[in-house]
Amino acid sequence: MKKIQAITLSAKWKERIFLLTMMAIPVAHFLVFFVYINLDTVALSFQSLDRSPSSSGEYIFVGWQNYREIFRGLTSPYSVFTKAIRNSLLLFALNNFVLLPLGILFAYLLHRKMPLAGAFRVIFYLPSIVSIVVLTMLFSFVFDSTNGIINPVLERLGLGHIIPEDGWLRSRDTAMKMVLLYCFWAGIGGNIPLLSGAIQRIPEELREAGRLDGVGFFGELWHIVIPLIGTTVSTLYMFGTTVIFTIFLQPKLLTGGGPDGETYTIALYIVESIRESGELTMGATVGILCALIGTPIVAITKRLLEKIFPTYEY
Amino acid sequence: MKSKCAKIFCVAAAWLFCGIFPSCGGGSEPIVDEKGVIIQDNQVYYLDPDVEGDSLENKTRIKITFAETGFGRTWLENAAKTFVYENSEYWIYLDGDPEVTTGFTNKLETGAAIADIYMVLASNWYDLALKGWIEPIDDVYDSKPDGESGKTVREKTDEVFLEYSKATVRNETKSYVLPWNENVTGIVYNADMFEEYGWEIPETMDEMVALCNQIISDTKGEVSPFVYPGSVGGYFDFLVNNWWLQVSGVEKVQEFFDFGSADVFNYRNAEDPSYGKLVALNQFNRLFGNKATGTYNGEEYSYTLSGSASKNHLQAQQSFIRGEAAMIPNGGWMECEMTNSLPDGFTMRMMRTPYIDDVSGKDGQEYISYNYSAQPDYMLIPSKANNIEGAKKFLSFLQRDDILKQYTRDTGSARPFEYELDSSFDYTDFTDDCLEIWENSDYNYFEQSKSALWLNGKVKLYNTVSPFTRIRSGEMTPAVFCGTEYNYVKENWDIWLSEIGAN
Structure with a gap:
C-alpha cells in the first residue's frame, strides 16, 4: 500500500494563504460593488434601450445623447432637473450655514450647563434617532389641512389667511419651504452629539487660561472652542456638502417631489427617473455628472477646510 | 464555574428560541x-x-x-x-x-x-x-x-x-x-346627503355647476361640493379625459395618442385633436379652478374642500365618507376599497361624468356617452x-x-x-350604477399608444407643467396652458425624433 505523504507548507506560504483568504472577501466585494458597478454606470450613461420593432430589448450605444438631453433639460423653463439643482443647493446651505453653526452654538450651550441642559439635550437629539418615516408622517399630520393642529392654531390667532388653499405640503409657494422646515426640525440635533464630544475633549486649562485673559462667553466660543473642534466641524461640513447629491428621502416622503416638481432634489430625480421609466440610463448619466461635478467640489472644500481649521494637538 | 455558566446560558437561549419562534410562525387555522x-x-x-x-x-x-x-x-x-x-x-x-x-x-x-x-x-x-x-x-x-x-x-x-x-x-x-x-370612472356621491337635501343627479355641466352652488347654499357652506386626492395623480383624468372624448370623439383622441406629428397638440380649431383637450380643461376650471366658488350669506365658498390638493386617495375618500364633501372624482373600486371604513348605513353611488352642454348633444342630438376606463x-x-x-x-x-x-x-x-352579468345577484346600489355606466356607455375608452415618442417618454399627455395645479391656482388659463404646450412640443419635436433615431 502506497503511503500518502502529508503536504507540509512553509510558514511563508501559510501566511500568504491566510492573507489571501482574509483579503478575498473584501477584494471581491470591492471588485463587484465598486469597480464593476461604476464601470457599468459609465457604460450605461452612453446607452439607451432600443425600442424599435426589430429590437430584442438590448441597450445600444447612443454616444452623448443622454448628456445632451440633460443639458437641454437644464435650459428648459419646465425642467424638473433645474428645480432639483436649486433645491439641493438650498438643502446644502441649510445644512452647512444654518444647522451646523446652530449645532455648534447649542453644543457649546449644553456643555456650559445652561438651565435645563439635560432636557434640551433630549429635545435636540430625539428627532435624530427616530425613523425618518415616522418623523415625516408626524410632520405631515401636524400640517394636515383636515386633522392637523397648525391650521386651527393659526385660525385662532387670526392668521387663517396665510393658510394655503392647497395645503402646506401641496402649495407651490410653501411646499419646498416645508421640506426645509422639516429638515431644520429633524436635523438640528444631528450634529450635536459629535460636536459635544469634541467640545468635551478640549482641556479645561485652555479655557481657564482664556477666562483669565478676560475672554467672555462668545469670545471663548469663537477663539478657543471653534478652532479646537475644527476637524470635527470640517468633517460635518463635508457631510453637509454631500447632501447636494444624496438627499432624497425627505422630499420623497413629505411631498413625493410635488407639486409640479417643486420639491425635487438631484438624488430624488435620479431615483424617480429610474422608477418611472424602469430604465437605468438617465439615472446613470445624472449620477456620472454628479460625480464629475461633486468630486472636485468636495476635494477643494476639503483643502480649504484644512487651511481654515488646521489640526491642533492637545 | 465558567462551564456551568455556559451551560445555563445555552439552556436559557434554547428555551428562549423554542419559546419565541414557534409563536412567531404559528400559521393560521385552515x-x-x-x-x-x-x-x-x-x-x-x-x-x-x-x-x-x-x-x-x-x-x-x-x-x-x-x-x-x-x-x-x-x-x-x-x-x-x-x-x-x-x-x-x-x-x-x-x-x-x-x-x-x-x-x-x-x-x-x-x-x-x-x-x-x-x-x-x-x-x-x-x-x-x-x-x-x-x-x-x-x-x-x-x-x-x-x-x-x-x-x-x-x-x-x-x-x-x-x-x-x-x-x-x-x-x-x-x-x-x-x-x-x-374600470368605470366618474363622480362618486354621498347618496344619503343627496336624498336628505333632495338634490338631483346632474346630467350636464351647467346642471353640475348649479348643483355645486345649491350644495353650498343648502349646507350653509359647511359641506364642500367636491373633495379630490390631489397628492395622487390620475383622478382628474377620469373627468377631463371623458370631457375630451365628448368633444373630440374616440378617433381624434386616439389620433392624439398616435403622436403622428406635433400638430396633434394644435388646439385652435374644432377639428384639431387637442381642441377637445382645451374644452375639457375649461370644464375642469369651472369645477376646480380658483374662481369655482359659490356664495352663502355674502361669503364665498370654494367648490372644493380646502386642502384637497394635499390629500392622498385614502384621506380624500375619508373626508368624503365623513361628509365633508358631497362628491369625489373616483372609480368603481372605491366601495370595495373603503369597505372597512364605511359607517353603518352610509350609501355611496356613482354618477356619470356630466355632459358638456353645448358639445355632445348639440342640434338636438342625443348625448354620446363615454366611460373613460383608464389604463x-x-x-x-x-x-x-x-x-x-x-x-x-x-x-x-x-x-x-x-x-x-x-x-x-x-x-x-x-x-x-x-x-353576461349575473342579473339575479343582489348588487349594491353603487355596483349597479357602475355596471349601468359600463354596459350603457356608447364607448369605453382608455388611452394607449405604441408611438416610439410615447414609449421613450419624450411626449406625455400633458407636457411642460401640470395643467391641474396651474389652472387651480389661477396661474394659467386652459388656453395659455395649451398654447404653451403646443409651442414647446413644436420646438422640441425634431430633437425628440432624432433622439429616438426616427429622424
Whole structure:
C-alpha cells in the first residue's frame, strides 16, 4: 500500500494563504460593488434601450445623447432637473450655514450647563434617532389641512389667511419651504452629539487660561472652542456638502417631489427617473455628472477646510 | 464555574428560541369550504378523497403575486378554489402585495423568488416584453375556457384591450398581457346627503355647476361640493379625459395618442385633436379652478374642500365618507376599497361624468356617452416562471363565463370580456350604477399608444407643467396652458425624433 505523504507548507506560504483568504472577501466585494458597478454606470450613461420593432430589448450605444438631453433639460423653463439643482443647493446651505453653526452654538450651550441642559439635550437629539418615516408622517399630520393642529392654531390667532388653499405640503409657494422646515426640525440635533464630544475633549486649562485673559462667553466660543473642534466641524461640513447629491428621502416622503416638481432634489430625480421609466440610463448619466461635478467640489472644500481649521494637538 | 455558566446560558437561549419562534410562525387555522377546498396561510389546495394519500407534495404549485389593493383578494381566492377543485394536480399560493407594481420587474429580471403569474396595476409593460422578461400568451388567447363549443379568449376579449395586449419584439407581434379589469370612472356621491337635501343627479355641466352652488347654499357652506386626492395623480383624468372624448370623439383622441406629428397638440380649431383637450380643461376650471366658488350669506365658498390638493386617495375618500364633501372624482373600486371604513348605513353611488352642454348633444342630438376606463391593470407570466404551463391554464380559466361573473359579484367591477352579468345577484346600489355606466356607455375608452415618442417618454399627455395645479391656482388659463404646450412640443419635436433615431 502506497503511503500518502502529508503536504507540509512553509510558514511563508501559510501566511500568504491566510492573507489571501482574509483579503478575498473584501477584494471581491470591492471588485463587484465598486469597480464593476461604476464601470457599468459609465457604460450605461452612453446607452439607451432600443425600442424599435426589430429590437430584442438590448441597450445600444447612443454616444452623448443622454448628456445632451440633460443639458437641454437644464435650459428648459419646465425642467424638473433645474428645480432639483436649486433645491439641493438650498438643502446644502441649510445644512452647512444654518444647522451646523446652530449645532455648534447649542453644543457649546449644553456643555456650559445652561438651565435645563439635560432636557434640551433630549429635545435636540430625539428627532435624530427616530425613523425618518415616522418623523415625516408626524410632520405631515401636524400640517394636515383636515386633522392637523397648525391650521386651527393659526385660525385662532387670526392668521387663517396665510393658510394655503392647497395645503402646506401641496402649495407651490410653501411646499419646498416645508421640506426645509422639516429638515431644520429633524436635523438640528444631528450634529450635536459629535460636536459635544469634541467640545468635551478640549482641556479645561485652555479655557481657564482664556477666562483669565478676560475672554467672555462668545469670545471663548469663537477663539478657543471653534478652532479646537475644527476637524470635527470640517468633517460635518463635508457631510453637509454631500447632501447636494444624496438627499432624497425627505422630499420623497413629505411631498413625493410635488407639486409640479417643486420639491425635487438631484438624488430624488435620479431615483424617480429610474422608477418611472424602469430604465437605468438617465439615472446613470445624472449620477456620472454628479460625480464629475461633486468630486472636485468636495476635494477643494476639503483643502480649504484644512487651511481654515488646521489640526491642533492637545 | 465558567462551564456551568455556559451551560445555563445555552439552556436559557434554547428555551428562549423554542419559546419565541414557534409563536412567531404559528400559521393560521385552515378554512375548508363546502367542497373540501382548503385555504391556509395563503395556500389554496384540494385533497382529493378519491386519491389515496393525496397531499400537497404530489401537486404542482402555481404562485400568484397580485396587487392587493382596491378589489381585495376575495375574487382571487374564489377563482383559485374553483380551479384547484377542478384541477387537483395544482395548488395555488396567493401572495398579495399592494406595492408589487413598483418592485416586480427586478424579480422578472433575476428570476429570484419569482411568481408564476403577476397581477399588477397599470404601468408600462412594453419594455418588459422587449427585454424578453415576459412570456407571450397567444396560446392563452387561443384557448377555449368554456369548453370546445365555447369562444376563444381572443374572441371574448374587447378589441381595444386585445390591441393593448400586443407588442412587437424582433418584428414579431404577440400578446403578452391579459387585462385584469375594465374600470368605470366618474363622480362618486354621498347618496344619503343627496336624498336628505333632495338634490338631483346632474346630467350636464351647467346642471353640475348649479348643483355645486345649491350644495353650498343648502349646507350653509359647511359641506364642500367636491373633495379630490390631489397628492395622487390620475383622478382628474377620469373627468377631463371623458370631457375630451365628448368633444373630440374616440378617433381624434386616439389620433392624439398616435403622436403622428406635433400638430396633434394644435388646439385652435374644432377639428384639431387637442381642441377637445382645451374644452375639457375649461370644464375642469369651472369645477376646480380658483374662481369655482359659490356664495352663502355674502361669503364665498370654494367648490372644493380646502386642502384637497394635499390629500392622498385614502384621506380624500375619508373626508368624503365623513361628509365633508358631497362628491369625489373616483372609480368603481372605491366601495370595495373603503369597505372597512364605511359607517353603518352610509350609501355611496356613482354618477356619470356630466355632459358638456353645448358639445355632445348639440342640434338636438342625443348625448354620446363615454366611460373613460383608464389604463388597465394587467396579468402576465414571467419568462423565468417555474410553472408556465400551470400559469397559462389558470389565466385561461379566469376567462370562463362563470368565473367572470364571480369576479363581478366579488368586486362590483367588470372585466373587458364578453360575458353576461349575473342579473339575479343582489348588487349594491353603487355596483349597479357602475355596471349601468359600463354596459350603457356608447364607448369605453382608455388611452394607449405604441408611438416610439410615447414609449421613450419624450411626449406625455400633458407636457411642460401640470395643467391641474396651474389652472387651480389661477396661474394659467386652459388656453395659455395649451398654447404653451403646443409651442414647446413644436420646438422640441425634431430633437425628440432624432433622439429616438426616427429622424
